[in-house]
Amino acid sequence: MSGTERVLSGIQPTAGSFQLGNYLGAVRHWVSLQDTHDAFYMIVDLHSITVEQDPVELRANTLLAYAQLLAAGIDSDRATLFIQSQVPEHAQLGWVMQCITGFGEASRMTQFKDKSSRGGTDHASVGLFTYPILQAADILLYQADGVPVGEDQRQHLELTRDLAQRFNTRYGKTFTVPKPLIVKDTAKILDLQDPTSKMSKSLPTGAVFLLDEPRVITKKLKSAVTDSETEVRFDPVNKPGVSNLLTILATFTDRDVEQVAADYDGRGYGALKGDTAEAVVEFAGPFAERVRELESDPAELHRLMSAGSAKARVIAAQTLALTYDQLGLVAAEF
Ligand code: ATP
Numbered sequence: 187m188s189g190t191e192r193v194l195s196g197i198q199p200t201a202g203s204f205q206l207g208n209y210l211g212a213v214r215h216w217v218s219l220q221d222t223h224d225a226f227y228m229i230v231d232l233h234s235i236t237v238e239q240d241p242v243e244l245r246a247n248t249l250l251a252y253a254q255l256l257a258a259g260i261d262s263d264r265a266t267l268f269i270q271s272q273v274p275e276h277a278q279l280g281w282v283m284q285c286i287t288g289f290g291e292a293s294r295m296t297q298f299k300d301k302s303s304r305g306g307t308d309h310a311s312v313g314l315f316t317y318p319i320l321q322a323a324d325i326l327l328y329q330a331d332g333v334p335v336g337e338d339q340r341q342h343l344e345l346t347r348d349l350a351q352r353f354n355t356r357y358g359k360t361f362t363v364p365k366p367l368i369v370k371d372t373a374k375i376l377d378l379q380d381p382t383s384k385m386s387k388s389l390p391t392g393a394v395f396l397l398d399e400p401r402v403i404t405k406k407l408k409s410a411v412t413d414s415e416t417e418v419r420f421d422p423v424n425k426p427g428v429s430n431l432l433t434i435l436a437t438f439t440d441r442d443v444e445q446v447a448a449d450y451d452g453r454g455y456g457a458l459k460g461d462t463a464e465a466v467v468e469f470a471g472p473f474a475e476r477v478r479e480l481e482s483d484p485a486e487l488h489r490l491m492s493a494g495s496a497k498a499r500v501i502a503a504q505t506l507a508l509t510y511d512q513l514g515l516v517a518a519e520f
């Protein structure tokens with residue numbers, strides 16, 4: 187059943203597989219929200235080309251990302267599940283949003299600073315710089331009320347809200363000002379090798395990929411960096427590595443994190459790592475199997491994608507027409 191509040195979110199097809207943080211911080215919540223909200227979820231392929239992509243891999247990864255969202259439980263009848271580049275209004279509204287964003291304002295986005303510093307700012311594309319502005323367009327096109335994402339996206343959502351308010355003030359009420367929907371407990375799953383940074387698809391050594399073989403998943407979790415103590419305690423500030431494992435285990439087993447921590451009193455890190463690995467594999471095994479099944483019928487995936495994008499486009503076109511009109515752009519009569 188769909189309610190009236192609308193939610194919208196997106197995920198990049200930047201790797202063959204989703205990582206654990208994508209699932210726990212975002213996709214899991216998308217699945218629950220489709221029962222209570224008018225839900226729009228998309229594969230943001232235009233965002234992924236802000237860094238160089240191999241065309242063959244990008245095409246395959248887009249199909250695979252779509253299959254993973256279905257396998258995770260997104261129902262293409264209940265939610266509108268689509269591909270960003272199949273709805274041309276994203277790029278069109280993206281340009282309009284660039285024109286109301288300050289250069290200094292865009293320069294303050296920390297994700298650009300982090301990502302561009304990896305390869306040197308000289309090598310970063312202008313698209314990577316304007317990435318959050320395209321994201322704002324993605325959200326505003328659908329008049330979304332809420333945006334379910336992980337903690338790393340908070341600053342981009344602040345920018346989106348600022349741009350919506352600015353446009354509405356200058357040109358008259360046009361956009362809904364969206365709220366971030368960030369579920370605190372799982373909003374930032376940490377890198378297993380460097381528990382000071384978030385787990386990310388683009389940092390594969392510390393990431394658990396859901397489509398990895400069970401033995402690879404187990405090995406990664408068992409070699410997670412913890413600390414030099416022995417006490418299992420939920421203390422994200424002083425014990426980020428251990429607390430990260432506790433969060434993962436508690437979420438997959440649907441228990442309270444403090445209770446889970448208490449179970450390991452006197453048992454040490456080895457037991458915690460082993461049980462966490464088991465819980466993740468128990469989810470990832472059947473998930474990978476569903477993905478393989480869906481992947482075996484690419485024609486059906488293409489059909490679902492196109493149907494989803496056609497549905498999304500109806501709304502996107504309405505918002506873009508309104509936006510152009512508010513700006514004073516003259517509509518064509520053909
Ligand atoms: P990349 O490394 O290519 O930037 P990513 O793994 O960070 O990719 P995105 O596609 O950028 O993944 O993010 C999809 C969703 O997953 C977003 O809502 C994001 O906030 C969430 N997410 C990503 N990593 C984590 C994490 N470590 N913990 C919680 N949520 C996360």
Ligand code: LTN
Binds near residue numbers: 194230233321333342
């Ligand atoms: N930047 C987001 C992906 C993204 C997104 C969106 C999320 C692009 N457009 C619109 C929510 C709403 C990320 O996950 N890195």
